[in-house]
Amino acid sequence: MSLQDYLLLAAGLFSVGLYGALSQQSIVMIMMGLELMVNAVIVGAAAFWYFTTPDRPDGQVVVVLAVTAMAIEMAAGFAVTTAVFRARDVDMTDMAADLKD
Amino acid sequence: MREIAFWVCAVGAVGAGVAVFRVDSMARATFALLASFLFAGATVLLVDLTYLGVLVILMMIMEMVIMVVFMLMYMMNPAGLMPMTMVHNQKGSLAIAIGTFAALAAGVYLVDWPTSRTPRPADPTMQLGTALMGPNMLTMIVLGLALFATIIATVVLATSRGRYERYGHRLDRGRPDDPVRGGLGQ
Numbered sequence: 001m002s003l004q005d006y007l008l009l010a011a012g013l014f015s016v017g018l019y020g021a022l023s024q025q026s027i028v029m030i031m032m033g034l035e036l037m038v039n040a041v042i043v044g045a046a047a048f049w050y051f052t053t054p055d056r057p058d059g060q061v062v063v064v065l066a067v068t069a070m071a072i073e074m075a076a077g078f079a080v081t082t083a084v085f086r087a088r089d090v091d092m093t094d095m096a097a098d099l100k101d
Numbered sequence: 102m103r104e105i106a107f108w109v110c111a112v113g114a115v116g117a118g119v120a121v122f123r124v125d126s127m128a129r130a131t132f133a134l135l136a137s138f139l140f141a142g143a144t145v146l147l148v149d150l151t152y153l154g155v156l157v158i159l160m161m162i163m164e165m166v167i168m169v170v171f172m173l174m175y176m177m178n179p180a181g182l183m184p185m186t187m188v189h190n191q192k193g194s195l196a197i198a199i200g201t202f203a204a205l206a207a208g209v210y211l212v213d214w215p216t217s218r219t220p221r222p223a224d225p226t227m228q229l230g231t232a233l234m235g236p237n238m239l240t241m242i243v244l245g246l247a248l249f250a251t252i253i254a255t256v257v258l259a260t261s262r263g264r265y266e267r268y269g270h271r272l273d274r275g276r277p278d279d280p281v282r283g284g285l286g287q
Contacts, residue, residue: 001103001104001107001147003214003216004209004210004214005107005108005111006107006144006148007205007209008111008206008209009111009114009115009141009144010205011201011202011205011206011209012111012114012115012118012202013114013115013118013137013141014201014202014205015198015199015201015202015205016115016118016119016121016122016198017118018194018197018198018201019122019194019195019197019198020121020122022190022193022194022197022198023122023188023189023190023191023194023195024122024187024188025187025188025189026127026187028127028168028171028172028175029121029122029127029130029187032121032130032131032134032168033122035134035138036118036121036134036137039114039137039138039141042141042145042157043114043141043144043145046144046145046148046150046153047148049148049150050148050149050150050221051148051214051216051217052214052215052216052217053217053219054217054219054220054221054222054225055217055219055220055221055222057228057229057231057232057233057237058232058237060150060153060225060228060229060232061229061232061233061237061240063145063150063153063157064153064229064233064240064244065240065244067153067156067157067160068244068247068248070160070164071160071164071248071251072247072248072251074164074167074168075251075252075255076251076254076255076258078167078171078255078259079254079255079256079258079259080258081171081175082258082259083258083259085175086261091175092187094189
């Protein structure tokens with residue numbers, strides 16, 4: 001268990017999330033990809049705190065920041081999903097890209 | 102022991118993350134994501150961050166339970182009775198994701214990361230709390246403001262009948278146009 005192992009895990013989570021965010025059409029599935037990417041930040045920041053600067057609290061503060069960013073992303077994402085669904089009756093990004101006819 | 106636990110959690114987190122985009126139903130995808138978050142939260146627990154690890158785990162459970170409800174509300178095929186593929190540019194996305202992973206993994210092993218010889222704090226939660234209530238107070242204030250702004254923005258976005266529907270586009274209607282008088286039934 002070393003910093004490299006943790007960063008490799010974070011890289012894996014980030015890449016899987018990136019694939020999901022780029023490839024999925026459903027808005028909620030894109031949000032899932034984004035959350036996986038933020039999760040990678042949480043794992044990476046926790047590892048940096050533990051292995052490089054445990055005497056300073058900055059790594060932990062970054063984790064708190066990432067957790068809050070994830071909560072905001074989720075709330076705003078669902079609000080946008082609701083707004084788009086109400087206005088256009090769609091739940092896919094490709095359909096929402098067209099102008100209303 | 103910690104080594105084994107870490108690798109089990111790491112493989113579980115990435116494996117469940119991959120499963121999110123491979124399973125046939127939205128509900129299963131949500132629970133796969135929950136599993137991925139729980140494994141990742143366990144790795145945070147392994148680096149002595151008890152408070153933050155438990156925080157991540159509890160938050161993710163609540164988030165995913167809410168997400169399942171939204172899935173069932175909006176998404177097609179929530180039960181996974183039919184095969185489901187809703188993807189675009191899959192090959193390109195896969196190539197970008199693999200390229201990103203290769204670049205990040207190369208960086209992980211090529212960079213000479215610093216190591217710390219300072220002793221670890223006896224109580225990391227105490228360290229975080231004193232930082233957030235002291236030198237890092239600005240972070241906490243900004244986070245609070247951002248969360249408050251999110252509450253307002255999400256309510257405005259999600260509401261079906263706002264003031265423009267009730268009072269007209271110029272907000273010049275004397276009485277609000279409600280289905281039921283008295284501000285009810287919006």
